[in-house]
Amino acid sequence: MDNPTGLFLPVILVVAFYFLFIKPNKARRKQFTEMQSSVVPGVRVMTTSGIYGVVTAVNETSVSVEIAPGVVIELVTAAIGRVIVPQSAEGAQPITDAQEGEL
DSSP, X not given: OOOHHHHHHHHHHHHHHIIIIIHHHHHHHHHHHHHHHTOOTTOEEXXXXXXXXXXEEEOSSEEEEEEEXXXXXXXXXXXXXXXXXXXXXXXXXXXXXXXXXXO
């Protein structure tokens, strides 16, 4: 008779593969889709190639981003790498005279 644990090994490997690779990828894809749906005109973004800019228009498949005053590029929506959230002034520390001299 064959070893019964040998029958369970493929099942265990499939379950492990699912929890290690497929499930985390689904969560990451969902988070990315939510981020892309939050892109609206006026939002500061960073593209996947590292270009920063402000969204000026959003279409079904493309986004117009102003990367410099008067310079607007059109990108596919998937090229938006992340939305830049402005830092709050509450957590910022004012620069003292001693620190200013170090700069």
